[in-house]
Ligand SMILES: Nc1ncnc2c1ncn2[C@@H]1O[C@H](COP(=O)(O)OP(=O)(O)O)[C@@H](O)[C@H]1O
């Protein structure tokens with residue numbers, strides 16, 4: 308269904324220029340050739356007007372749907388200059404920063420309203436507080452999140468894919484088995500795309516006291532780098548366990564929390580043993596990704612033979628390592644996806660890797676992939692402070708020591724939490740060949756991510772690949 312077609316024409320003409328400047332737009336690697344409106348719904352009629360719009364963005368042979376909240380008002384609203392999509396005669400603007408308009412979304416979720424094809428709902432049994440106003444969060448994101456009065460956070464998914472969104476499905480499944488490591492899902496907004504339902508928004512409990520794991524871990528690394536040597540031995544560098552900001556206790560608790568989430572996901576959604584065919588498909592996928600990234604990033608080429616050999620070792624592993632299982636997992640776990648609250652660690656954003664296809668994100672996977680993602684993140688946290696600096700051997704040594712200590716603590720916490728528990732989950736260190744392959748596969752993904760997004764950081768995953776492939780297995 309299409310409401311207000313005259314505005315859509317104006318919008319479609321302006322979007323090819325406006326979209327690439329948005330942080331959440333995932334197609335910055337090539338020009339936008341056309342934007343075609345697929346559906347529009349008037350959520351609030353009058354002046355101001357709030358229009359929910361789904362457009363199809365065409366970039367050569369790639370065609371992807373995105374959602375927009377579009378505002379229109381005769382009185383200029385209080386929004387940032389970057390929000391204006393058109394300015395002539397009275398402009399159309401991206402409305403997620405307009406608190407007068409976004410308040411309507413919460414009201415409609417409370418009422419459980421249907422507007423055109425948009426269905427606003429609260430989760431069963433949830434009573435939401437009315438009248439809260441929203442502010443968008445300013446962190447760099449793939450989607451847009453609005454915080455209502457420090458109580459709720461509404462994530463508006465930007466790039467849409469049909470079917471229920473994995474983030475929402477996994478949050479509901481974890482809530483249903485009583486997981487204590489998630490922000491509770493409280494509501495949703497569902498639309499329609501090509502005649503199929505599509506999740507466009509997810510409302511969750513907002514944790515105002517939360518600090519993300521990346522901020523905590525990098526503070527700990529900074530403390531270590533800044534710590535003076537001991538008066539007894541002025542030549543010696545302090546070790547991570549000797550300085551105030553040691554993170555190992557947190558890393559261990561985080562390992563236990565991730566393990567509990569894996570066990571809960573297996574309980575809620577099931578798990579299955581891996582057969583040899585599945586291991587072959589896993590190896591093929593890793594080799595395919597390696598070839599694709601090496602074709603774009605020449606710096607990876609010298610590492611290709613060692614990476615291939617590490618991936619090939621995964622074939623036939625089943626006999627060696629006992630049972631390897633597949634289940635629903637987080638899919639893109641790193642220190643920026645975990646929040647420390649007074650009550651413990653929470654995992655957020657269960658969507659999976661932003662660049663993966665819907666089928667890849669929904670497929671059952673080995674939980675060791677999440678472990679590998681987090682181990683990579685400890686490596687990142689340790690080395691991120693050295694980005695752009697001349698190598699200082701003492702700093703590099705301390706960074707490695709910090710990473711090793713926290714990786715080990717994370718695995719320790721994970722292993723202790725699953726001991727004697729869910730079948731198929733065990734001490735990650737006992738599956739070192741698979742874990743090493745997953746870590747290297749993640750590092751190849753990061754090479755591609757950094758090449759496209761933060762070229763200054765490319766050296767971080769490349770140096771890790773060199774270390775892991777040179778040094779054999781390590782924790
Ligand atoms: N429930 C929550 N409570 C507090 N902060 C949150 C919550 N959920 C997300 N955040 C904050 O919002 C940021 C983006 O959330 P995320 O789900 O990762 O969005 P995206 O999919 O856009 O990357 C997080 O890094 C975190 O700082």
Ligand SMILES: O=P(O)(O)O[C@H]1O[C@H](CO)[C@@H](O[C@H]2O[C@H](CO)[C@@H](O)[C@H](O)[C@H]2O)[C@H](O)[C@H]1O
Pocket residue numbers: 448449521639641642643656660661680683684685687688753756
């Ligand atoms: O959080 P997103 O889903 O947007 O994840 C993407 O961006 C991440 C960076 O913001 C990227 O993570 C990489 O950098 C992190 C430090 O900034 C580090 O902790 C991670 O280990 C490293 O992978 C992630 O890969 C990408 O998918």
